[in-house]
Amino acid sequence: MTATYAGLVRNRGFRNLFVVQAGIMASSSTSSLALGVVMFAQTSSPLLTALAMFGGPLIAFGASYFLLSWSDRVPPRIGLALTATALLVTDLLQAIPDLPWPVRFVLLAIPWITNSATSGSKWLILQSVVGADDYLFGRSTLNIAVSVTQIAGYGAGGTLLHVCSPQSIFLVAAGVDAVIVCLTLIGLPHVPPTSTTGSGHGERMVTQTRRTNRVLLRSVVTRPIYLSLWIPNGLIVGCEALFVPFAGNSSGYLYMAGAAGMLSGDVIVGRFVAARRRDSLIWPLRTLIAAPYLVFLLSPSFTPAIMVVFVASIGYAASLPLQDRLIRNTDPAARGQTLGLHTTGMLIFQGVGAALAGGVASVLEPSIAIGLMGCASLIVTLSLTRGLRRSRMPVEAAAVPAR
Numbered sequence: 368m369t370a371t372y373a374g375l376v377r378n379r380g381f382r383n384l385f386v387v388q389a390g391i392m393a394s395s396s397t398s399s400l401a402l403g404v405v406m407f408a409q410t411s412s413p414l415l416t417a418l419a420m421f422g423g424p425l426i427a428f429g430a431s432y433f434l435l436s437w438s439d440r441v442p443p444r445i446g447l448a449l450t451a452t453a454l455l456v457t458d459l460l461q462a463i464p465d466l467p468w469p470v471r472f473v474l475l476a477i478p479w480i481t482n483s484a485t486s487g488s489k490w491l492i493l494q495s496v497v498g499a500d501d502y503l504f505g506r507s508t509l510n511i512a513v514s515v516t517q518i519a520g521y522g523a524g525g526t527l528l529h530v531c532s533p534q535s536i537f538l539v540a541a542g543v544d545a546v547i548v549c550l551t552l553i554g555l556p557h558v559p560p561t562s563t564t565g566s567g568h569g570e571r572m573v574t575q576t577r578r579t580n581r582v583l584l585r586s587v588v589t590r591p592i593y594l595s596l597w598i599p600n601g602l603i604v605g606c607e608a609l610f611v612p613f614a615g616n617s618s619g620y621l622y623m624a625g626a627a628g629m630l631s632g633d634v635i636v637g638r639f640v641a642a643r644r645r646d647s648l649i650w651p652l653r654t655l656i657a658a659p660y661l662v663f664l665l666s667p668s669f670t671p672a673i674m675v676v677f678v679a680s681i682g683y684a685a686s687l688p689l690q691d692r693l694i695r696n697t698d699p700a701a702r703g704q705t706l707g708l709h710t711t712g713m714l715i716f717q718g719v720g721a722a723l724a725g726g727v728a729s730v731l732e733p734s735i736a737i738g739l740m741g742c743a744s745l746i747v748t749l750s751l752t753r754g755l756r757r758s759r760m761p762v763e764a765a766a767v768p769a770r
Contacts, residue, residue: 372638375508380496383554388489388509389516390547391451396520396626398458400619402471403611409468413733414725418609419468421721423475424714427483439745443495443558446488448469453481455544462537481588482714486709494702495558503691507637510629510687517626525619532737559639574684579704583697591754592693593712596686598751601716602744603679605724606660606737613733614669620703624673628680636684645688653748656682659739679741680704 375381399420406412406419418425457477460466490506497505506770527536585591607625632652636645659679662671690709697705720740728736 370732372485372508372762375497375505377681378442378496380492380556381505383550384489384492384496385509386445387451387515387547387551387555390543390550391454392513392548393516393520394454394458394524394540394543396517396622397524397527397543398454398461398537400521400524400622401528401536401540402461402477403618404616405473405533406468407611411727413561413612413736414722415468415478416485416611417605417721417725417728418706418718419463419471419475420611421604421608422718423479424716424720425713425722426476426479427711427714441485441488443488443491444551444555446485447492447555448495448548449481449553450478450485450488451544451547453478455541455548458541459545460535462534462541464534470608479714483711485499485707486710486714487705490710491703492558496556502694503642503687504637506690507633507687510633513626513629515626515630518630521619521622523624525616525623528616576704578706579701583705583708586696587754588696588757589693589752592689592696592758595649595653595748595751595755596689597695597712597716598711599657599744599748600683600686600713601718601720602723602740602747603656603660603720605716605720605740606663607676608721608724609728609733609737612728613672613737617669621676624677625680628677629683631677632681632684633687635681636687643748645691646759647683649688650752652682652685654682654745655679656685657741657744657748660744661738663734663741664738666732 398429403420405418407416410416457474460477461471489509494502494507495511495703539752584593607622610621614621636648636652640648646724656679659675662675667675693705693709694702724736724740727739731739
């Protein structure tokens, strides 16, 4: 690794990408908290509240199967601009007072369908501006942007909920979205699509997307990596989806604790752990993300719950060495779709985890449901340990064909 934080800050392309990603996450976290509070007030349902905050990725499932190769066909800058524009439109519509809750669910489709087609765009820009050697460090630093702005977004949202309506919070988020759209178009470098295959030069987009996805998910090397990135984390997001039923208007502080834990893990693993040692941390970090949530089976008070969430969220840093394995075992010509599939699958399982947790909390206390989701995540982690051993060294057969 040759990059430093100071060097990344001096890199104009990375600096602007950092701000864009931070803005998107600040807007998303603020509006998500507002939506969760609105849904719980309208329905009193933990399931509907969880789906409103974290169920949007389920909408992306069908769309991603057909549109994911857009990540390799559309200029990444345009892809990111489309993502921010979709968020802008959605936040403006969510700000309309007294919308029925089914309409609010319909509005969730706008950003998630867009994201299913463009989810690899930011990673292609990142690789272009920092280079392949420093990609992992750059991604870790972008994850810091996610964590910091989630802390700020949830903190701001929780504070604003005490002084203004959720509709006003949606308008604030829309203002951030508008700024991000402009910065994306004028501040990010032009990066050409990684695929030059057009409609008259080979396979259609849908066919290529489906075939590459099949190869990635059938591989005995890459499939366990994807599952390890998706399922345990998704079940823990199910825990987080119950923070509003568990803590009410104080739930913003739990989300802040989770984001702070993610930030700590990404800084430690991404910056201070030598590259050759990161891989050995996969097992302890994957355990850490789930085990502390077992405390919720004892129905802890609010203060211990904050500590549990902070410690457990450090385990999200396991995604960094797992993503490194994914990159080492796939073809660079399909890198956008490889990373896009990771992002889309992660979001889908977050939605599944939220739905599952909401269903359990409909019949049990929210704290008990949170503890059970932690147990499930730990069991899945143990079951995937053997499959991950295949990706410890580069395997030529795991490479995805460029066409």
